[in-house]
Amino acid sequence: MVSVPFDRHFLRMRRRAFLLAGLGTGGALFLGWTLLPPRQRLQGRHAPEVPAGSGIVALNGWLTIAPDDTVTIVAPKAEMGQGIHTALAMLVAEELDCDWQQVRVTHSPIDRIYGNVAALVDGLPIHPDQLDAPLVRGVRWLTAKVAREIGVMMTGGSSSVRDCWMVARQAGATAREALLSAAAEQTGVPIAECRTERGVVVCGTQRLRYGSLISAAVRQRPSRVVLKTPSQFTRIGVSTPRLDARDKVQGAPLYGIDVALPDMLYAAVAMPPVLGSRPLHFNQQAAMARPGVRAVVALEGTRYGDPPGVAIVAESWWQARQALPALAIEWSPSPHAALSSDGIMSTLRERAMRGDAFAFRRSGDAEALVNAPGARVMESLYEAPYLAHAAMEPINATARISRDQAEIWVGTQVPGFVRDAVAHVTAIDPSRITVHQYQLGGAFGRRLEADYAAQVAMIARAIPGVPVQVIWTREDDMRADFYRPAAVTRFRAALSPTGNVRAIVVQSASQAPFKALSQRVGFVPTMRGPDRTMAEGTWDQPYEFPAVRAAHAEVSLPVPVGSWRSVGHSHQAFFLESFIDELAQQAGQDPLAYRLALLARHPRAATVLRRATDAAGWNTPIARGDDGLLRARGLALHWSFGSYVAQVADVSIDGAQQLRVHRVVSAIDCGLIVNPAGVTQQVESAIIYGLSAALHGEITIENGRVRQGNFHEYRPLRIDECPVIETHLIASSEPPSGAGEVALPPVAPAVGNAIAVLIGRRLRQLPLRLTSRAVRGGAGT
DSSP states (O other): OBOOOOSHHHHHHHHHHHHHHHHSTTHHHHHHHHHSOOOOSSSOSSOOOOOTTSOOEEEETTEEEOTTOOEEEEEOSOOSSSOHHHHHHHHHHHHHTOOGGGEEEEEOOSOGGGOOHHHHHHTSOOOGGGTTSHHHHHHHHHHHHHHHHHOOOOOOTTOHHHHHHHHHHHHHHHHHHHHHHHHHHHHOOOGGGEEEETTEEEETTEEEEHHHHHHHHTTOOOSOOOOOOGGGOSSTTSOOOOTTHHHHHHTOOOBGGGOOOTTOEEEEEEOOSSTTOOEEEOOHHHHHTSTTEEEEEEEOOOTTOOOOEEEEEESSHHHHHHHGGGGOOEEOOOTTTTOOHHHHHHHHHHHHHSSOOEEEEEESOHHHHHHSTTOEEEEEEEEEOBBOOOOSSOOEEEEEEOSSOEEEEEOOSOHHHHHHHHHHHHOOOGGGEEEEEOBOSOOTTGGGOOHHHHHHHHHHHTSTTSOEEEEOOHHHHHHTOOBBOOEEEEEEEEEOTTSOEEEEEEEEEEOOHHHHHHHHHTOGGGTSSOBGGGTTTTTTOOOOOSSEEEEEEEOOOSSOBOOOTTTTHHHHHHHHHHHHHHHHHHHTOOHHHHHHHTOTTOHHHHHHHHHHHHHHTTTSOOOOOTTOOOEEEEEEEEEETTEEEEEEEEEEEOTTOOEEEEEEEEEEEOSSOSOHHHHHHHHHHHHHHHHHHHHTOOBOEETTEEOOOSTTTSOOOOGGGOOEEEEEEOOOOSOOOOOSSTTSTTHHHHHHHHHHHHHSSOOOBSSOOSSGGGGOSOOOO
């Protein structure tokens, strides 16, 4: 997220802002508002949908109960393979004491009560060590109030469980109390003598099913609701199979691409082959003469980032796709025709080498120590390329547009922004636009965008009253993505005569992905100011260096960028953890011992580090594999989204200079764990996705074109490359923190550090390849 950095200047500005608010016109109202508690999140303006005449009752905005005792959890978060619908259901069911076999999940309507508060609060650029400072608590409180008022529904930033941890439990507990009150009223038994268990209220010798009480329960207004303590949990903390597992095994329609409506037409889209070009002329008559073609629609592109192009609408998608060449489109010259990855990386290197950048963290006079005459300085430069999201379900959406109302069927991480995009294109009032949400076949941040919603609305607008489904090919998806930005980071460390760090200065350079996304979707609170998402992973880590300056320079480039799984942490962890190993080597110390010495005041981080290394056998020699090849271990630790993860990777290199990762041991402290099975699955998923990027991932630009188009050019990890993965969950009494992305950042540096042991030199560029290209930017003293 975007904000002002938390330092002395930040404190002065905040104090000044509060004073000005108090003195200015309306200041008293503002100060009064800040003292009020945040708006409630249980009852929304839009109640969950229930079939007419079904007898189903919504006891609050988060659950409904049917006469047959079925409990339906209303989930405001997108299910994209991370298991969040199961986790949210567990939170509600824990407090509701319902029968788990009767639990179902449905998507929520768009309403402010479902707005993501945690993502905005946790997105403030505040170092984790400062969270308990009184002023910081005040800033976070105020930000939470603002987030509650804004009410942006968003699934991302590994924030879903954090955001719903309290409110989902409160929803379940409030419904439980309403059922208890209804049962006590009906039986005449004092409520203190009634209890709930597995979907029934027990009042003395009487057992009343939840379904029989809902009509009376909906009239109750519990005055006091008490949440369970962790010692009372029976569902939270228990490994639980995912609620959608059976449907997925049976191939049930779950995703946006599965939508099939009566009289539906299909659209395929021709998009610019070069960044920045537009269609000048095309042969509409020839395309209309092709079998099944019903319409040709010119696309202008909108502020949501959907590119200009031409769509063909036909009776089947294959007919539409096959007709595209008949358009014979003449594209305009591109102002970016000379753009190349080499030029982009050169620009980023030059910017990272300059000293002027926005400092997200300043502690001590690090610059003076590094630049002091005669200082012993160690310096390294690290680089990472653009990355595509490459989710297995390609971009798709279905829309039906009439004169004064619209519907869209879509998988999205931001349903409110999707609705806004349709409204922007059609000029239809948002209250008359219905968003039907589906599961996502992967997203990794790609479906935080609303470009495909704007595009399908523009196409369907041309054929009023008829549903039209747009499906992108894999090549469309790969070449019209909002990429993880390429980045360069320069490290400089001032060393003592014994090799210990006296100060560390970090400067990174890249585009600003979250700011770019915010400008496309019109999210005003994060449109301006510095974008912390690309610098995260350097300034916010727990290492206790005597002096630090961590800064980031935003670079303007024509390549479209957006949020990618773990965002800046995805590459900054590789940069920093590799440099930490370099520092340990320079000091002649073991990488584990070196890190532990820098974590004296961070016991959670140290515990995670010890758990991973103990499980991996760090202090025992690593044997040759069955293939006879030498192996080495590499270590990495990283904090992201409130969680600590440490990993140890076992790596070998064969005679053909091919890297092989045999084993990854991971330890994670993500606070109190709701579903251990779900967290374990997410750790495994993140490691595999992270290894794909570490070993193969690279989007390259040549003559203004994205070269990669499909998985033969943009390789995911193959099944025969997948290592053995061991996950160790650390019990914690802290509130839940992130799990979906946090195991990705440390895997690349763990592998890179092992490679350095094997070959005796450092690879400082991603992806990790044993070529001369990867040896740029050496370290020295």
